[in-house]
Amino acid sequence: xxxxxxxxxxxxxxxxxxxxxxxxxxxxxxxxxxxxxxxxxxxxxxxxxxxxxxxxxxxxxxxxxxxxxxxxxxxxxxxxxxxxxxxxxxxxxxxxxxxxxxxxxxxxxxxxxxxxxxxxxxxxxxxxxxxxxxxxxxxxxxxxxxxxxxxxxxxxxxxxxxxxxxxxxxxx
Numbered sequence: 001x002x003x004x005x006x007x008x009x010x011x012x013x014x015x016x017x018x019x020x021x022x023x024x025x026x027x028x029x030x031x032x033x034x035x036x037x038x039x040x041x042x043x044x045x046x047x048x049x050x051x052x053x054x055x056x057x058x059x060x061x062x063x064x065x066x067x068x069x070x071x072x073x074x075x076x077x078x079x080x081x082x083x084x085x086x087x088x089x090x091x092x093x094x095x096x097x098x099x100x101x102x103x104x105x106x107x108x109x110x111x112x113x114x115x116x117x118x119x120x121x122x123x124x125x126x127x128x129x130x131x132x133x134x135x136x137x138x139x140x141x142x143x144x145x146x147x148x149x150x151x152x153x154x155x156x157x158x159x160x161x162x163x164x165x166x167x168x169x170x171x172x
Contacts, residue, residue: 004119004123005067006067006115006116006119008111008112008114008115009111010071010072010073010108010111011069011070011071011072011108011111011112011115012069012070012072013067013068013069013070013081013082013112013115013116014067014068014070015056015059015065015067015068016052016055016056016067016068016080017052017068018049018052020048020052020068020077021045021046021048021049021052022045022048023068023076023077023078023100024042024048024051024052024068024077024079024080025042025044025045025047025048026100027078027079027080027098027099027100028042028047028048028051028098029042029043029044029047029048030100030101032101033098033099033100033101034098036133036134036136036137036140036160037134037158037160054088055067055080055082055084058084058085058088062084062085063124064082064083064084064093064119064120064124065082065083065084066080066081066082066083066084066096067080067081067082067116068080069081069097069099069108069112071103071108078099078100078103078108079097079098079099079100079103079108079112080096080097080098081095081096081097081098081099081109081112081113081115081116082095082096082097082116083095083096083116083119083120083124083126083129084096086130086132086157087157087158092128092130093120093126093128093129093130094129094130094131094132095113095116095117095120095129095130095131095144095147095149095167096131097109097112097113097116097140097143099112104139109140109143110143110146110147113143113144113147114147117129117147117167121169126169127168127169128166128167128168128169129166129167130152130164130165130166130167131144131149131164131165131166132155132157132158132162132163132164132165133162133163133165134160134161134162134163135154135161135162135163141163141165144165145165147167148167149165149166149167150165150166150167151163151164151165152164152165152166
C-alpha cells in the first residue's frame with residue numbers, strides 16, 4: 001500500500017498485531033467508551049484478539065480496515081481508526097474510530113479521521129465514504145462534522161438507531 005502506514009503530526013496509524021490486544025481491551029472493555037455501540041464491548045483480552053483477527057483479515061481481503069492508532073509521543077496504541085465495509089460486508093465503505101477514554105478531547109479522533117479519509121480518497125480512489133453513529137453520540141457527530149461530513153439520513157446499523165454521514169470525493 002502506498003502511503004501506509006499513515007503518519008500525522010501526533011499519530012501513527014498502522015496495521016494491528018496481536019501484541020495490540022491488551023491495549024484494545026482498554027478501549028473495548030470500557031463501558032463508557034462503548035456505550036453507543038455496546039456490541040463491541042469486550043469482556044476479555046481474547047475478545048480484543050478476535051477483533052484484531054477480524055480487522056487484519058479484512059485488511060488482507062480489501063486492502064483497508066480499522067487500524068491501530070498509536071500516539072507518537074508515548075508509543076501507546078490508544079484506539080483504532082480506519083475504513084471498513086459497512087457492518088463488515090458493505091457495499092458502502094465507512095469511517096470508524098474508537099479511542100481510549102483518557103485520550104478524548106485531544107483532537108485525536110479528528111486528526112486520525114482526516115488522515116483516514118484522505119487515504120481513502122487519495123490512495124484507495126474511493127468516491128464516497130460514510131460514517132454511522134448513534135443519534136445521541138454528540139461527540140462523534142461533532143468530529144464527523146469537523147471532518148466535513150454531512151448528515152445524509154437515519155438508519156439502523158450495528159443493532160441500533162444511527163445517523164448516517166457522508167463525504168463525497170471532489171473528483172465527482
